[in-house]
Amino acid sequence: MINVIREPLIFEISSPGKTAVKLPELDVPEKKDLLPGVPLRENIKGFPEVSETEITRHFTRLSQMNYCLDFGFYPLGSCTMKYNPKINEKIASLPCFTSTHPLAPEKLVQGNLELMKTLEKLLCEITGMEAVTLQPAAGAHGELTGMMLIRAYHTAHGNPRKYVLIPDSAHGTNPSSAHISGYTVKEIKSNEKGTISVEDLSKVMDEEVAALMVTNPNTLGVFESDIYQIADIVHAKGAFLYMDGANMNALAGITRPGDMKVDVLHLNLHKTFSTPHGGGGPGSGPVAVRKILEPYLPVPVIEKKDGQYFLNYNRPQSIGRVKSFYGQFLVMLKALAYILALGSEGIREMAEVAVLNSNYIRKSLEGIYHLKYDTPTLHECVFSDKFQKDYGISNLDIAKRLLDYGLHPPTISFPLIVHGALMIEPTETESRRDLDLSIEAMKAIDREARENPEVLKSAPHITYVRRLDETLAARNPVLRWEKKE
Amino acid sequence: MSYIPISEKDKKEMLERIGADSVEKLFSCIPENIRLKGNLNLPGPLSEMEILEYFEEKGQKNSSEKYLSFLGGGAYDHFIPAVVDYLSSRGEFVTPYTPYQPEVSQGTLQAIFEFQTLICQLTGLDIANASLYDGATGATEAVLMADRVKNKKRLLVAQNLNPQYREVIHTYTRNLGLEVVELPYDEMGRIDKKWLAAALNSETSVILCQSPNYFGVIEDLKTLAEAAHEDDALLAVVISEPVSLGLLEAPGKLGADIVTGETQSFGLPLSYGGPYLGFIACKKDFVRQLPGRIVGQTVDVQGRRGFVLTLATREQHIRREKATSNICTNQGHCALKATIYLETLGRQGLKKLAWLNLQKAAYALDRLTSVRGVTKKFNGPVFNEFVLEFPQDWEKINQKLEEKGILGGLSLAKHYPGLEKCALITITEKPSQEKIDRYVQVLKEVLR
Numbered sequence: 001m002i003n004v005i006r007e008p009l010i011f012e013i014s015s016p017g018k019t020a021v022k023l024p025e026l027d028v029p030e031k032k033d034l035l036p037g038v039p040l041r042e043n044i045k046g047f048p049e050v051s052e053t054e055i056t057r058h059f060t061r062l063s064q065m066n067y068c069l070d071f072g073f074y075p076l077g078s079c080t081m082k083y084n085p086k087i088n089e090k091i092a093s094l095p096c097f098t099s100t101h102p103l104a105p106e107k108l109v110q111g112n113l114e115l116m117k118t119l120e121k122l123l124c125e126i127t128g129m130e131a132v133t134l135q136p137a138a139g140a141h142g143e144l145t146g147m148m149l150i151r152a153y154h155t156a157h158g159n160p161r162k163y164v165l166i167p168d169s170a171h172g173t174n175p176s177s178a179h180i181s182g183y184t185v186k187e188i189k190s191n192e193k194g195t196i197s198v199e200d201l202s203k204v205m206d207e208e209v210a211a212l213m214v215t216n217p218n219t220l221g222v223f224e225s226d227i228y229q230i231a232d233i234v235h236a237k238g239a240f241l242y243m244d245g246a247n248m249n250a251l252a253g254i255t256r257p258g259d260m261k262v263d264v265l266h267l268n269l270h271k272t273f274s275t276p277h278g279g280g281g282p283g284s285g286p287v288a289v290r291k292i293l294e295p296y297l298p299v300p301v302i303e304k305k306d307g308q309y310f311l312n313y314n315r316p317q318s319i320g321r322v323k324s325f326y327g328q329f330l331v332m333l334k335a336l337a338y339i340l341a342l343g344s345e346g347i348r349e350m351a352e353v354a355v356l357n358s359n360y361i362r363k364s365l366e367g368i369y370h371l372k373y374d375t376p377t378l379h380e381c382v383f384s385d386k387f388q389k390d391y392g393i394s395n396l397d398i399a400k401r402l403l404d405y406g407l408h409p410p411t412i413s414f415p416l417i418v419h420g421a422l423m424i425e426p427t428e429t430e431s432r433r434d435l436d437l438s439i440e441a442m443k444a445i446d447r448e449a450r451e452n453p454e455v456l457k458s459a460p461h462i463t464y465v466r467r468l469d470e471t472l473a474a475r476n477p478v479l480r481w482e483k484k485e
Numbered sequence: 486m487s488y489i490p491i492s493e494k495d496k497k498e499m500l501e502r503i504g505a506d507s508v509e510k511l512f513s514c515i516p517e518n519i520r521l522k523g524n525l526n527l528p529g530p531l532s533e534m535e536i537l538e539y540f541e542e543k544g545q546k547n548s549s550e551k552y553l554s555f556l557g558g559g560a561y562d563h564f565i566p567a568v569v570d571y572l573s574s575r576g577e578f579v580t581p582y583t584p585y586q587p588e589v590s591q592g593t594l595q596a597i598f599e600f601q602t603l604i605c606q607l608t609g610l611d612i613a614n615a616s617l618y619d620g621a622t623g624a625t626e627a628v629l630m631a632d633r634v635k636n637k638k639r640l641l642v643a644q645n646l647n648p649q650y651r652e653v654i655h656t657y658t659r660n661l662g663l664e665v666v667e668l669p670y671d672e673m674g675r676i677d678k679k680w681l682a683a684a685l686n687s688e689t690s691v692i693l694c695q696s697p698n699y700f701g702v703i704e705d706l707k708t709l710a711e712a713a714h715e716d717d718a719l720l721a722v723v724i725s726e727p728v729s730l731g732l733l734e735a736p737g738k739l740g741a742d743i744v745t746g747e748t749q750s751f752g753l754p755l756s757y758g759g760p761y762l763g764f765i766a767c768k769k770d771f772v773r774q775l776p777g778r779i780v781g782q783t784v785d786v787q788g789r790r791g792f793v794l795t796l797a798t799r800e801q802h803i804r805r806e807k808a809t810s811n812i813c814t815n816q817g818h819c820a821l822k823a824t825i826y827l828e829t830l831g832r833q834g835l836k837k838l839a840w841l842n843l844q845k846a847a848y849a850l851d852r853l854t855s856v857r858g859v860t861k862k863f864n865g866p867v868f869n870e871f872v873l874e875f876p877q878d879w880e881k882i883n884q885k886l887e888e889k890g891i892l893g894g895l896s897l898a899k900h901y902p903g904l905e906k907c908a909l910i911t912i913t914e915k916p917s918q919e920k921i922d923r924y925v926q927v928l929k930e931v932l933r
Contacts, residue, residue, distance in 0.1 A: 009598070020566070023834060023914070026840075028844060028848035029848065031844065034844070035703070037866070038734075039734035039739060040733060041732065044607060044730075044735075044836070045606060047832040048832065049831040049832050056568060059573075061592075062591070062593075062596055063578055066581050066592035067590065068577045068581040069580035070577070071577070083488050084580050087533050091536070096544030098754035100547055100755060101554060102758030103556055103558055103560065104556065108552065110546045111547040115543050125525055125526055126527070137618035137619065138618065139814060140811045140812055140814070141618060141622075143811065148656065171813075172803070172808070172813075173813050175805040175806035176804075176805060176810070177811040179807075180810070182661055185806045227519070228516065228518070251515075253524070254521060255519050259519050259521070277814070278818025279578060279581045279582070279590070279593035279821065280582075280583040280593070280778065280814060281583075281814045281817045281818060282818060298656075319656055320653070321653050322656055324620055324650070324653070324747070324761065325560070325758025326758050327758070329757040329760075330760060331759075331760060340530070340531045340539065341530060342529060342530055343529030343530030344525040344526065345530070346487040348524065348525075349489060350489070352511075356491070356499055356500070356508055363502055364502065375514075376511075376513070403588055403589055408586065408589065409586060428487075428489050429489065432491060432495045458786070463588040464588070464591050465588055465785040465790075468587050468783050468784070468792075472783045473781040473793045473795040474797075477796060478782040479781050481598070
């Protein structure tokens with residue numbers, strides 16, 4: 001990273017008369033006064049005017065201020081930052097896919113429909129579920145879709161019900177999605193192992209509960225071993241078991257949600273299936289369901305008749321659309337390419353090595369960083385800053401210091417049930433060398449915490465900007481550039 | 486191919502350190518009865534060469550590329566300058582996560598801050614967020630937000646809003662105890678003012694309209710805003726063809742309180758419907774009700790300018806069920822592309838692009854309506870889309886056009902009973918005069 005040049009905002013290097021692209025001249029006769037009475041704008045106040053060189057330098061310099069997966073280790077817990085294969089990007093840029101209009105006649109886009117249908121089938125096989133919708137745009141959108149399916153089922157059976165049960169270790173999107181689908185959230189406390197207590201669940205479970213949302217393995221990386229029993233308790237009251245599939249990377253090829261009696265599940269193609277995060281999307285959040293919920297899936301549904309794929313809108317029980325068109329099509333292509341590259345053995349090895357790498361880190365840092373729960377973990381492990389707190393050092397200081405070692409820190413301060421959490425998910429695509437580098441850095445930082453805590457509190461030291469004042473940003477919001485008068 | 490850089494030797498040594506004699510042992514927390522016996526039934530593994538061949542073969546089953554297309558209706562075929570893909574495909578932009586560690590994410594954060602600024606400049610509003618999924622969910626978030634501000638549970642939604650957007654609004658609102666009243670259109674193709682006057686009352690939270698609307702007609706936003714405000718409601722405006730903002734007055738300047746929509750036109754290919762790019766902008770006063778991520782400016786310990794994700798107390802990871810929206814991952818990389826696209830075009834480029842669209846559509850409209858029996862359905866002003874009425878059902882004409890290699894427009898029959906003889910036709914800067922003339926010629930033959 002070249003941090004010598006301070007890159008201004010594009011608006012600050014703009015000067016009148018410049019443009020970075022030449023548009024063609026009008027090739028039809030010009031007409032005057034086409035929009036009588038319509039309010040028009042003279043120009044767009046403040047809009048930039050720069051050359052192509054300046055655009056290229058601007059974004060190249062901005063890119064160099066970013067840490068990214070192509071550069072190094074990115075162990076964000078629950079985010080599954082695995083390597084993004086380059087062939088996937090190439091496929092998603094082929095003009096035969098990028099040039100297709102979403103409302104083109106179905107017979108002219110048979111390739112697209114076939115590929116989507118193929119992905120649906122493969123996701124059914126991997127999850128052990130019976131039907132899939134690819135429409136949701138991201139994980140949270142998948143959760144919302146899943147909860148809407150559950151609500152539609154209950155409503156069709158006479159009572160939408162009132163509550164959704166969610167463990168206190170869950171992602172924030174779970175309660176938020178349940179709320180937006182019209183439910184009141186009841187939180188369940190985790191037990192001393194960090195999992196759902198079957199006893200506690202039985203106590204709160206009644207016929208006003210629409211569903212239980214579980215993440216499995218949960219956000220501690222712990223597998224809910226009682227999942228079978230949990231499913232029975234939920235089903236006995238006519239409710240559904242929803243599984244947040246954010247952590248599917250630990251399970252694919254090993255066990256299937258369908259075999260755990262899960263009723264609804266969302267996947268994150270941008271986690272388990274290697275599509276890039278893009279600095280905050282686009283993701284893709286397919287939802288897989290049991291047969292009983294299939295009639296409620298969003299429209300349209302891809303079907304095949306007389307050898308031709310078509311989009312079926314005639315689904316009277318459907319919840320309706322959740323998004324324009326059919327979902328994040330190009331992201332689906334990347335995920336499909338990934339599954340084809342791995343095959344069944346590759347998928348299994350993916351989960352195995354993800355778990356191996358995580359346990360390797362856990363073992364290497366145990367005793368140096370505090371582990372609140374000693375329950376075995378799968379693809380991620382959650383340490384805390386409890387030992388370093390004695391020297392006045394927080395998880396935030398540790399995270400910022402890691403940046404000085406050229407590494408991206410783990411997820412911090414989540415899950416909420418671990419105070420001062422450092423949540424590490426290495427994924428299977430990290431080499432031994434990169435794992436060891438991060439372990440050595442974590443150890444070195446622990447030594448620094450005891451010997452030289454100031455260097456942690458003032459970290460990072462070598463980045464483009466030093467520690468930023470987030471309180472100021474929230475208290476005095478400046479959310480856009482404005483020309484100084 | 487598994488993209489795994491761990492060798493057998495590594496595995497052995499790592500297991501030793503862990504103190505497990507096999508990888509299998511690490512999964513002992515998963516009960517036997519739910520373990521998969523044997524392998525999944527999946528195709529592959531394929532080599533990289535085979536993967537490419539597989540997709541190229543499927544791609545050949547798509548033939549729409551060979552057609553001369555005049556389709557729009559929420560997805561627009563605009564020219565994309567080469568720098569957009571070149572710069573946005575850098576690994577430093579493609580492969581980071583959401584910028585939770587701002588000190589090593591200034592590139593993404595500054596780009597989003599520029600995106601927010603561009604959206605504010607285009608819409609004429611004070612603040613914008615980092616992005617939403619698409620136009621349909623944007624329209625939905627806009628009415629939910631408006632109702633959080635006004636809390637009157639009654640929403641007026643224009644019938645000439647993109648039908649898919651309306652469907653998504655219904656999907657969301659039906660679970661939330663909100664009343665959605667649809668507003669019919671008049672002979673201009675605009676929201677019918679008489680219906681509006683009858684439907685609007687002091688119990689209404691918002692009027693949601695689209696401009697240019699689904700028929701391509703530019704709405705009278707000023708009048709709509711005045712009507713909304715008179716009854717203490719908000720005006721939310723959907724823009725699904727944002728190139729129009731290169732010429733049309735910013736909705737915020739005409740009284741809109743919230744502007745949302747689809748930004749696919751700004752540098753994103755058609756891609757069979759996604760990924761696209763939703764946006765939302767609003768007046769300053771509603772900032773605490775805005776959904777999604779927002780980037781703000783601040784300083785570092787040395788007083789240098791920097792950017793961070795801010796106002797997170799609206800969001801799900803802090804507020805959980807009390808959040809303004811459940812959105813988490815959004816369309817970050819699409820917003821980056823739109824930012825590069827808009828900054829490449831710049832002030833004059835966007836204006837010229839909008840003018841090219843307007844002029845070409847006007848030319849096509851003149852020529853097509855010169856064909857006997859073809860008339861303009863609505864007499865309101867249009868930008869780059871318009872509805873034509875034909876002497877027979879559009880489905881029949883459409884089929885014949887298709888046989889001659891033309892995708893001549895979108896049917897309105899499904900969503901607008903009574904408009905069976907009509908089609909929505911879109912002309913961007915792309916088709917040359919010769920191609921437009923060809924469409925006219927073929928249409929003449931088809932109608933003969």
